Amino acid sequence: MLGFLKPGTSQTGWTLFQWLFLIAAFLAAMVTFVAVSELDPIEPVSRDVQAMIIANTLIISILALIIVQRYRASRTLEKGAEGNRLARRFLLLFSLSAVIPALVVSVFLWAAISRGFDTWFGTRIVTLVEQTAAVARQNVEEYSDVLEEDTRLMATDVNNALEGLNEDPERFSSYLGIQAYVRNMPAAYVIDREGDPLAVGENTSGEGYFRRPTSQMFQDAERGEVILSLQEADGFATSLISLDGREDTFLYLAKPLDRDAFARLRRAEQALEEYRIAGELSTRSQTLFVVAYGQIVALVLLMAIRLALEAASRITGPIGRLANAAQSVRDGNLDIRVPLPRSKDEVRTLTRSFNVMTEQLGAQRSALISAREDAEDRRLFLETLLEEVSAGVIRIDESFRVTLANPSAEKLLDAEPPVEGRHLSVVAPAFLPYVEEAMASGQPIDASLDLRTAGGARHFRLKAARDTTGGLVLTFDDATRLVTAQRQLAWRDVARRIAHEIRNPLTPIQLSAERLRRRYTKYIPEDDQVFEKCTDTILRQVNDIGRMVEEFSGFARMPKPTLNSFDLAKLIDETGFAQQVVSPDIEVDIHHARKPLIIAADERLLGQAIGNIVKNAAEAIERLTDVEEKQGTIEIRTEEAEDSIAIVIEDNGPGFPEEARERLLEPYVTTREKGTGLGLAIVNRIIVDHGGSIQLQGREGSRNGARVRIMLPKQADLEELEDDAESTEVLS
Template identity: 50%
Template sequence: MSNVLSQQASKASWALFEGLFIIAALVAVFATFIAISGVDPDNPTAGTTPWLLGLNFVVVIVLATIVVREYFAIQSNSESEGRGRLARRFVMLFGFSALVPSAIVAVFLGAIFTQGLDNWLGERVDSVMEKNAEIFRNYVDNFETTFDVDVRLAALDVENFARDVEASFGDGDVSRALSANTSVAFSEGLRSELAFRDFLTIAILGDDGVELIAEESVQDAILIPPPAAAFEEADRGEIATTLYENRGVATALIHITEPLNGYIYAVKNFDRNAAVRLREAEAEIIQYNNAKRQGGRLQTIFAIGYAQIAALVLLLAGRLGLEAAGRVTGPIGRLAMAAHTVRDGDLTVRVPVTGAKDEVYALSKSFNAMTEQLSEQRSALIRAREDEEDRRHFVETLLAEVSAGVIRMDPHMVVTLANRSAGDLLGVDEIQEGAFLADVAPDFVQFAKDTLQQGSPVDASIDINRNGAIRHFRLKTAPDPAGGCVLTFDDTTRLVNAQRQLAWRDVARRIAHEIRNPLTPIMLSTERLRRRYASSIDDTDGVFDRCIETILRQVGDIGRMVEEFSSFARMPKPNANKFDMKSVLEATSFSQGMVSPDIKVVFESEAESVTYLGDERLIGQAFGNLLKNAAEAIEGMPEEADVQGHIRVSLTESEKGLDITIEDNGPGFPEDVRDRLLEPYVTTREKGTGLGLAIVNRIIVDHGGSISLQNRLDGMRGARVRVWLPHDSLKVSETFDAQHDDELDELPAPAGLV
């Protein structure tokens, strides 16, 4: 709709311009023709010609306004349609094309017209009249120059005469002395100036220009009051000369300051006839100039008419240039602006496809097709980028929340990425980007080197000593497509321990089942042999009874061992209830103190009560076994050691969980088997079954905690057992069991448990 209105307005403007242009051209030609062939040669500018030219000038202004408005409209639309510069070039090109011929014609016509008028008016008459007037003008100028020089010299002489008077009368008032006619020499000096300078009168006036201080004249004094302008000119240091042509005299006024402040006034004869002739000559020149001026006006009218015609031609050229710009550069300008819009990122822009099916039409269609394809491709790229961002956020979230550690490094073994779990597993607060792998995880260096050298992944299980405890890690390395490699690892200590526990529990169940079945017949048969044959056998040396007792005692020991196997195989699941951990440890410590009175059992805790969610019976059983093992280790030391047994139990609570430490002053743990004492059937005592610590470990693991066996850290002899139990430990344990039930069957069994 806006385009249609714009086209209609353009057509109306063009029609108005055409009508006014025709009227203005006819008026300019008609007025110029009348001026050149005018009816009144003495006054060719009389009549209606000036009015026609003035009216035509208004029409030309209207036409110029239309063109200028169109021009500024194009300039204002240059930013929105992109055709301002090219349109201005069209206007300048058309205007220049019209200006050059107009200027050339104007030069030739002006020269011809001017030369014709000069010949018509006559250069000789002009020269004669100017020379005549110049003669009288020179006379007046020479008279004024001579008069000025005489007055200046007379002023110097008068100042000298006045200084003589001042010297004769001391420091008195010089003006008073001169006015009193007390100086004859001064009067003589003035008369000499009259004679020498050919003055009619010379007088000295006061500083007010009215007071007459001294005066000398040839005959009667001629004192014509000078005008105010003469006094102003004299005060500026100049000579104010005034010609009185009707009286035939000239007066001059000059200002003096020393030795008195006043004016020197001089009068001199002036040739009255010369002045009259000068005025007549000037009047004749004025009349001649008036005649020439009439020719100048004729030239002016001709110039104005021709200027209007030239202006009309220029306006027509400009209007044609604007029309050409609108029709030719419009589509190109819109394409240029659309291209700028596409450059700025807006691919929804389209250009109108109208007009004849020419190259511009095809270009507009191709441009619209191109922008549509670009828009579709950008939308596809944006969707792909959004998908990539979603995947990146997913991977980042996965790396941050996954329990396994992930480390990426470059070919120089420098860490470029590490998640939070990697630092937790390696016991580091945070793995900084740019750290060397050898500083962060030295145990992984060799596997990473193998991956970098061979270009193939590595899968390994390694044991790492962390804070005195052996932790089992599952490590996988893979080459990184960008260079370097990626390490993924996890702490499988609990997984390995759980697998071993399951394997040993199955062994214990099988052993208990296989041994329990023949034990009962053996015991019953032995009791029957004793009852039936004890009285009939001559057992003077007691061999029969000792053999029977040995059999029964060994069967009883085997029975108790079988019960321990059964207890280990039938470990119940913890039953969660809230209880006070401090009370449980105090009771356990007290009970062990009663059982072993020779050993001092001490419990320490700063908390008044420690609430814990777990199985109170199993927790009590676990710590009871640990205290029992500590007491048995102290009691098993040789007597010559002379050791006063001491067991210290401490409880500390933090935000993450509970930390229970049991220290004794016994022999400590042997270094060679310390890392395997938590496994079933591993013991350092001759009569031990090796299931006590395994059961304790099972209970602690079922509660989501961990247990570590160490020797005392203060350098003294003795063992140190540290148990850590997290809050909500049963939830942690259930989550762990749910995640790793399927993995237990996939892992290889430990050596010896086949």
């Protein structure tokens, strides 16, 4: 489209053409400005002046296109780059140097023009004309206000006497005429919704004042408004208002107009309109003057821009190349080099320094990349180590807020991820005393503590040490299984020694008591039962001690499980049936997820464990039913997952004590008077040897009773369990 504006083969000729065209346009604008300056502010603008302004606008537009094309051709940076800012500053400075003086001159020029136009359109004249119209308008408004007020007052009086319209219409019409006469009104009418008069009160001069209202006037009056209508041609005004005393009934009044007041209002408004039209003509003249002056300012601005382009093309070229190269360096290209300019000046020195700098930066970047790759490898190694290690690792800052936590820490603490940013008192409140001690002393700590989580009580080994940033690094691990295994080994050794020490004297005691009974019974009088009771007591206590010794021996000689596949549901059914036979007063309910439930485990040991739990439940219910008469129930149900089976045993007995619930799985801990504390310990050992877990809980809701939940893997890894047992023995 602008191909005719592109420079030809001769750059010098094209530049000369631009300057000649610019000077010609400037002269044309000056001629137009002189012509506009001689215009009369009241008379219409001639078409010749308008044509000159349009022609100048076209010339300026063409010149602007030429300069824009020249600017595009002279840009030293490619499209999309940041651009030659120095060249833009040249353009800005030259433009401001041209525009600011023009704006200053325009201010004084506009003041002179405005003063000249104020001679014809002064503020005092405008104010006088507007005040005359305002006075006439105020008289008409006062007339309307008086008519509206009289209408409302008369409507109130008519509403009070509206019953007379039906009783005595002639008398009511006379009353209506009196009301109109009192208020200097020639006529008053009571009409219906269709505009038909129901009562007419006309004075001697009141004939011919009724004009049927429109439907819109009736609608407006029904909303409680007073509807005024000026019948200027007839010389009177009417008002319409709705009467509240009767539905669809209206009061219609007529009052003569002050025709002189309305005539004065019309003349004042006509004079004001004529003066406003004259003001618009003067504004048009001023606008043309401003347009002509603006064209001159635009030409001056275009000349300044053309000069700025010429200066920028000669001065900012080398600097533009440096800026472009710096942009590339910022984007990461350190291999770029800028050609040295021919002139031996500061720009050449700057270019040489830039090339040396980029060369040094390239070498340093290569070294940094190599160092960063090494650091990244170490970081990935540490991240992998933290993610895979089973121990929990937490880093906290000086304000005890967590800044780093591995997945094992979140899992061990049952914390909802992410824990970063949260206070240690929220994530692990039990750690806080130890951490405060380490933070205050500056020395590492090594502590053991018990922590209650959603999975039950856990024993943790905690270590804390300061890092280089002033915070602390905490490492902790769940040592519950290790501590439990160590306790089991210790108690098994104790049980073995107790069984050995007690079993040796039991047999001689029992034999001696039996020989005493056989030998001396015949010498004891028949009525003396003391000897018989003493020997029975000795034998009974020996049997009880023997049973305890057998339990000690069984706990000490706990065999390793032999894994075989069998139906766990069938084993549970048999255990429940056996308990039902032993305790017929207790109802045993069994619910299975499905049948059969195949599991790889030691059937005898699992049967012993489940039977022990069911027997304990029955005994607890029997102790409770001796005091409270209620039906005892034991519920056994199974829940199957993808790789595990859960056995849940619930009863409605007294339940487990809250304070010692977790310790009931340890040896020699019992709540029964004659209990050995080995039953649940043996059960726990059997379940742990199968790679499972057991939890002692209370029944859900507000129901009393105990709840035992056993989790067993469908396929236990016996080799892994043996390795755990061996490592536990070594640690012990």
